[in-house]
Amino acid sequence: MPHVRFRLNGVETDVEADPDRSLLDILRGDLHMTGPHFGCGVNECGACNVMVDDHAVASCDTPLWSVAGKEIVTPEGLGTAGRPHPLQRAFIAEQALQCGYCVSGILMSAAALLKRNPKPTAAEVKAALDRNLCRCGSHNRMVRAVLRAAAELEAP
Amino acid sequence: MTEPPPAPKLPVSLAANPKLSSWIRFSTEGHVTISPGKVEIGQGIVTALAQIAADELDVDIGRVQLVRASTAASPNEGVTSGSLSVQQSGRAIRQVCAEVRQIFLGVASDRLGVGIEALDVKDGTISGPGNIRTSYWELAEEVSLERDAIPGAIPKPSAQRVLAGSSVQRVDIPDKVFAHPRFIHDSALPGTLHGRVLRPELYGAKLVALREDAARGIAGFVNIVRDGNFVGVVSETEHSALTTLGALRKGAAWSSGETLPDEDGLAEWLKAQPVESTLIDRKTASRANEKTRTIRRQYTRPYIAHASIAPSCAMAQWTQDRVRVWTHSQGVYLLRTDLALVLNLPIENITVEHLEGAGCYGHNAADDVALDAVLLAKAAGGRPVRVQWSREDEMSHGPFGAAMAIEVEADLDAHGEILDWRHSIWSNGHAARPGRAALPALLAGTELANPFPRTISANPPQANGGGGDRNSIPLYDFPAWQIESHRLLTMPIRTSALRTLGAQGNIFAIESFLDELAAERGEDPVALRLRHLRDERARDVIRSVARRANWKPQKQSGTGYGIGFGRYKNTGAYCAVIAEIEGAQDISVRRLTIAVDVGEAINPDGVINQIEGGAIQATSWVLKERVRFDRQRITSNTWTGYPILRFSEVPDVDVELIQRPECDSVGAGEAAHGPVTAAIANAVFDALGVRVRNLPITRDSLIASMELTA
Ligand code: FES
Ligand code: FES
Numbered sequence A: 001m002p003h004v005r006f007r008l009n010g011v012e013t014d015v016e017a018d019p020d021r022s023l024l025d026i027l028r029g030d031l032h033m034t035g036p037h038f039g040c041g042v043n044e045c046g047a048c049n050v051m052v053d054d055h056a057v058a059s060c061d062t063p064l065w066s067v068a069g070k071e072i073v074t075p076e077g078l079g080t081a082g083r084p085h086p087l088q089r090a091f092i093a094e095q096a097l098q099c100g101y102c103v104s105g106i107l108m109s110a111a112a113l114l115k116r117n118p119k120p121t122a123a124e125v126k127a128a129l130d131r132n133l134c135r136c137g138s139h140n141r142m143v144r145a146v147l148r149a150a151a152e153l154e155a156p
Numbered sequence B: 001m002t003e004p005p006p007a008p009k010l011p012v013s014l015a016a017n018p019k020l021s022s023w024i025r026f027s028t029e030g031h032v033t034i035s036p037g038k039v040e041i042g043q044g045i046v047t048a049l050a051q052i053a054a055d056e057l058d059v060d061i062g063r064v065q066l067v068r069a070s071t072a073a074s075p076n077e078g079v080t081s082g083s084l085s086v087q088q089s090g091r092a093i094r095q096v097c098a099e100v101r102q103i104f105l106g107v108a109s110d111r112l113g114v115g116i117e118a119l120d121v122k123d124g125t126i127s128g129p130g131n132i133r134t135s136y137w138e139l140a141e142e143v144s145l146e147r148d149a150i151p152g153a154i155p156k157p158s159a160q161r162v163l164a165g166s167s168v169q170r171v172d173i174p175d176k177v178f179a180h181p182r183f184i185h186d187s188a189l190p191g192t193l194h195g196r197v198l199r200p201e202l203y204g205a206k207l208v209a210l211r212e213d214a215a216r217g218i219a220g221f222v223n224i225v226r227d228g229n230f231v232g233v234v235s236e237t238e239h240s241a242l243t244t245l246g247a248l249r250k251g252a253a254w255s256s257g258e259t260l261p262d263e264d265g266l267a268e269w270l271k272a273q274p275v276e277s278t279l280i281d282r283k284t285a286s287r288a289n290e291k292t293r294t295i296r297r298q299y300t301r302p303y304i305a306h307a308s309i310a311p312s313c314a315m316a317q318w319t320q321d322r323v324r325v326w327t328h329s330q331g332v333y334l335l336r337t338d339l340a341l342v343l344n345l346p347i348e349n350i351t352v353e354h355l356e357g358a359g360c361y362g363h364n365a366a367d368d369v370a371l372d373a374v375l376l377a378k379a380a381g382g383r384p385v386r387v388q389w390s391r392e393d394e395m396s397h398g399p400f401g402a403a404m405a406i407e408v409e410a411d412l413d414a415h416g417e418i419l420d421w422r423h424s425i426w427s428n429g430h431a432a433r434p435g436r437a438a439l440p441a442l443l444a445g446t447e448l449a450n451p452f453p454r455t456i457s458a459n460p461p462q463a464n465g466g467g468g469d470r471n472s473i474p475l476y477d478f479p480a481w482q483i484e485s486h487r488l489l490t491m492p493i494r495t496s497a498l499r500t501l502g503a504q505g506n507i508f509a510i511e512s513f514l515d516e517l518a519a520e521r522g523e524d525p526v527a528l529r530l531r532h533l534r535d536e537r538a539r540d541v542i543r544s545v546a547r548r549a550n551w552k553p554q555k556q557s558g559t560g561y562g563i564g565f566g567r568y569k570n571t572g573a574y575c576a577v578i579a580e581i582e583g584a585q586d587i588s589v590r591r592l593t594i595a596v597d598v599g600e601a602i603n604p605d606g607v608i609n610q611i612e613g614g615a616i617q618a619t620s621w622v623l624k625e626r627v628r629f630d631r632q633r634i635t636s637n638t639w640t641g642y643p644i645l646r647f648s649e650v651p652d653v654d655v656e657l658i659q660r661p662e663c664d665s666v667g668a669g670e671a672a673h674g675p676v677t678a679a680i681a682n683a684v685f686d687a688l689g690v691r692v693r694n695l696p697i698t699r700d701s702l703i704a705s706m707e708l709t710a
Helices: A023-030 A086-093 A103-116 A122-128 A139-154 B012-016 B045-057 B085-112 B173-177 B238-250 B263-272 B332-343 B366-377 B503-521 B525-531 B536-548 B604-624 B673-688 B699-709
Strands: A003-008 A011-016 A049-052 A055-058 A071-073 B024-026 B032-034 B064-066 B120-122 B125-128 B132-135 B193-198 B207-210 B221-227 B230-235 B252-254 B275-283 B293-301 B313-319 B322-327 B350-354 B385-388 B404-412 B418-427 B481-488 B559-567 B574-582 B588-597 B652-657
Touching (some): A049 A103, A055 A103, A086 A103, A086 A139, A086 B173, A103 A122, A103 A139, A122 A139, A139 B604, B024 B085, B032 B045, B045 B064, B085 B125, B085 B132, B193 B238, B193 B366, B221 B238, B230 B238, B230 B366, B238 B252, B263 B293, B293 B503, B313 B366, B322 B332, B322 B366, B332 B350, B332 B366, B404 B503, B503 B525, B503 B559, B503 B673, B525 B536, B525 B559, B536 B574, B536 B588, B588 B604, B588 B673, B604 B652, B604 B673
Parallel strands (some): A003 A071, B032 B064, B193 B385, B418 B481, B588 B652
Antiparallel strands (some): A003 A011, A049 A055, A049 A071, B125 B132, B207 B252, B221 B230, B275 B481, B293 B404, B313 B322, B559 B574, B574 B588
């Protein structure tokens, strides 16, 4: 089996696996990272989103070979309870979820948005999250949380 | 002569599970563990219950730990559904804590030598005059809670509760935001194998032949389980399980399936089926001679999918003839009952434990996948097996919310006032949950070589809120009515409990029809409702929402406003909604203004969160959702085939919570669906003059309704 190397949450990672397998399968199955969630497997729900070189992508639809040499961030790499990312703090402050299954993917889409657009409008947040599905109807709180995080990031 | 006060009674859940130790334990290290029978399904129940316990015991909420339901230890509280969690579990826990607090105070009073009335509790420390003190934790080993609750302990009056009524942050949210494994999907046991089940594409097809050789050759292959039409694989990894399943699918030959109804003629089909008819309610008056005309309308809603964002998942592990099951089922005891029936095992041999899943919104495939895991784990040599359904199976083999056809008819007098009202419902039953009948209700049970018959869905009794008939009895003071429910005795498409059961359809019908009558009379729809309502809490939510939305705002072209109201189950939460919509061909809902009364709201932000979520989900049902099928298969088995509302389509939702600390708490999760549905439909009429009576309100249904109007 070929080796594929990439950086995962800041750590050099080397995986020996069939390069056609999906990144989601590698992350969950081989690397035991359960942050990215399976929802559909065909790039229709966003539950599995991760960041690849600062872009949110559906890891279920991303073959392993395509991330060789790239920088991958999963929800685990966003922040920790001790050192939370502003988005994580904001999602707690806004109580921006119900079941929360969709949240890990939504945090990834939001984090990618804030990298390319640190001061988004509500409409821009909605557009950035439009490929992420939430069945519980927590959308408005999530939009508020992203705007709150953006404001916090901007504050000196 | 005054009546003697009624003898105190225990709350239902506690009466059924009176042993105090099954609800609560104290540790010497300063923790109190609460063990409810209800489960977290994203509604924030664990937080609300922790608030209640902390309040009643006078301990810091940080000391309260909640354990997940398990048949090994938890009280049996049936199913977590029907917006009853706070009502049932909350009341029981409040009562338990009130009694336990008294028990501790009694022991403390003996030990400290002062009367109970001189003692005070602060964060678990019990103190009295002259700095004498002890604590729950110090007394934990001395006080035995191995005794039954006795009616009579009196919980604190609402004014003395500190946490109830405050928006405490939910305890489960940090884990979910920091991606700590908390969902069953993420909880691996050591040595876990992965299973997948092969299900037919055609509804009800039988497996005719199966070639296994290719599947057996795949790396990581462990086993194939076949029992009649039930076929599954067990593999070392999830990847291997999926590959093996693919190979098995290629090697499978299926018979043709069963015929499904015509999706474009659902109302006619529903009304042509054999049914069991029930008279739900009748009220008579003798003014029939004033009748000048009769108006009749028919409203329909399609089958609706639960469509959880996470496909259902379960784990199981056998040790000889005992099996342990991990599930996100809403009822661990009920699932155990059905597993015992299918496996023909005594229930003591089965332990069912809850782990959180994604939102389920009713009876989805959670229970089905648990049986799948149990059957596959038999072939795993004692190792645990984790099974997860595919998106396609989740959207086609799990139960759906039942389609409904509802006829409403009113006799009117010369002034257009209602004299008599008739409401008839045709629908499959809305409940086929496991653990309720003599036969199991789990999918794989119907696939075995010795199959169990498919359960035809039933309706819960009126006393529990009813099923297809839920919310069909008007809350308005019409002089006479007759309500009938016709439950189908055939069930080509599998149905079971989906949020609100029949209430969404019935409230849509009643509130649309009232709007039609108001429009005919030229009367303001808010005024018409208020004129027919006597219940002050009902009038309050309507007046509040009207005030909040500045009813009725000046109309601009292309926009419309509509109102909808309901009291969930006629006994639960009051909810009134004003929808603002815009559009001509494609409707978008801009804003939903909502007033809600759930009695005492233990966690106000939690209630608002649930109302917002319910309102957005209902908007999705109304604008988008309809299970699609041809005559042989469910075709809406992907998110493309079954679209739901997206971020860019979500309305603003503005909720006013009317706090009533003196009234019992009722659930909020299902209060908004019916009123939101009606409010949107009524707003569409306001904007376009088109009455859509068949959900969902899509471009196609608008055109069809326009043609009808023309
Ligand atoms: S699981 Fe990847 S988009 Fe749905
Ligand atoms: S919070 Fe449940 S799916 Fe989004």
